[in-house]
Amino acid sequence: xxxxxxxxxxxxxxxxxxxxxxxxxxxxxxxxxxxxxxxxxxxxxxxxxxxxxxxxxxxxxxxxxxxxxxxxxxxxxxxxxxxxxxxxxxxxxxxxxxxxxxxxxxxxxxxxxxxxxxxxxxxxxxxxxxxxxxxxxxxxxxxxxxxxxxxxxxxxxxxxxxxxxxxxxxxxxxxxxxxxxxxxxxxxxxxxxxxxxxxxxxxxxxxxxxxxxxxxxxxxxxxxxxxxxxxxxxxxxxxxxxxxxxxxxxxxxxxxxxxxxxxxxxxxxxxxxxxxxxxxxxxxxxxxxxx
Numbered sequence: 001x002x003x004x005x006x007x008x009x010x011x012x013x014x015x016x017x018x019x020x021x022x023x024x025x026x027x028x029x030x031x032x033x034x035x036x037x038x039x040x041x042x043x044x045x046x047x048x049x050x051x052x053x054x055x056x057x058x059x060x061x062x063x064x065x066x067x068x069x070x071x072x073x074x075x076x077x078x079x080x081x082x083x084x085x086x087x088x089x090x091x092x093x094x095x096x097x098x099x100x101x102x103x104x105x106x107x108x109x110x111x112x113x114x115x116x117x118x119x120x121x122x123x124x125x126x127x128x129x130x131x132x133x134x135x136x137x138x139x140x141x142x143x144x145x146x147x148x149x150x151x152x153x154x155x156x157x158x159x160x161x162x163x164x165x166x167x168x169x170x171x172x173x174x175x176x177x178x179x180x181x182x183x184x185x186x187x188x189x190x191x192x193x194x195x196x197x198x199x200x201x202x203x204x205x206x207x208x209x210x211x212x213x214x215x216x217x218x219x220x221x222x223x224x225x226x227x228x229x230x231x232x233x234x235x236x237x238x239x240x241x242x243x244x245x246x247x248x249x250x251x252x253x254x255x256x257x258x259x260x261x262x263x264x265x266x267x268x269x270x271x272x273x274x275x276x277x278x279x280x281x282x283x284x285x286x287x288x289x290x291x
Contacts, residue, residue, distance in 0.1 A: 042111040055114060057265060057290035062107040064287075070280035072097035072129070076246040079137060081238045089135045097229075097247060098279075101127040103159060115168060121161040125184045129153045129229060131245075137238065145237050153231060157186040161195070174215070175202045186227075193227040201256070213262035221254045221274060221282075251276050258284070266290055 041058035042048075048055050074097060078086040105123025112118055133149040161182025168175055178199045183192045203217025229245040258272030267289055274282040 042113045042116075044113055048114040053114065056111065058111050060107075060109045060268075060288050060290045062109070062286050062288040064105055064107065065285050066103045066105075066282070067101070068103075068280070068282045069098070069100045071250040072099050072247045073250045074245055074247050077135065078244045079135075080242040080244075081137070081235070081240070086244065087137075089137065096132045097245070098130045099127055100130070101125060105159060109165075115166060117165040117167075119163050119165070119180075121159070121163070121180070121182060123159045124156070125159040126154070126156040127186070129155065131229075131231070133243075137241075145235070147233065147235060147241065149231060149233050149243070153229065155186040155229070157184050159184040163197075169205070172204050172206050173202070174205055174217075175200070176217075176219075177201075193225060195223065195225045197224075198222045199256070201258075208261060211264045214259065215262075216257075216259040218257045219255075221256055223249065223252050223254070225249065250279055254280050254282055256282070 109119035163180025199221040201219030208214040256274035260270040272284040
């Protein structure tokens, strides 16, 4: 944990120091189209022009890759066997679950106001759940049966989502809030998995040479997701057992730090690293085209 904290702190200091070097070169949050350029979107662009703010191109397409690893808390466990009714075994079970998720997706966004961006997401998610479990099943008129499950359960499926970003700032400093909601349809589950994410970032923005820009920030993410994992486990005594595991993240909070480089007014490259210095880690890499 100390090693992770040290690495994360060094990265944050590097990003912010890099931002401070370039920030003295500009008083604008971004550099793209001239402030007096006639445009339909975003609405109220005249207000931004009067403030001397150079707005980015209204539309953007982004491809991104995300990797996330975190521990999972088991809220409830039920089992079904021999055609019987589901029975809860939470009081007689011990579970250790860790999820590793990778997601590749495309995002389409538009600035509808100088400070408000909306977007949609579509992609594919893959989750590998490492599960170590042991539990006891009571049987009427028969001795209890001990069941152990150890292994990996890969779950994959399409992903979609919507979201919005709100920004504000003064000179080179900015603050940004983002909210998005998404669902994935796993191939081994009967129900969809919903994700709700809320993040807040603050940092510095400025020039990187004549035509390029640089933004660096620190922030935090709150992610809430719940799902029911289904596992079929063979038993020599009971036959096939269907196990339902109701789970959610142990710690929904993650701290983050990242930077974005704008290449002219068309392309943007962004990377971000996050951790809660305990059980969770996240990394993001994106490439955007604005038009």
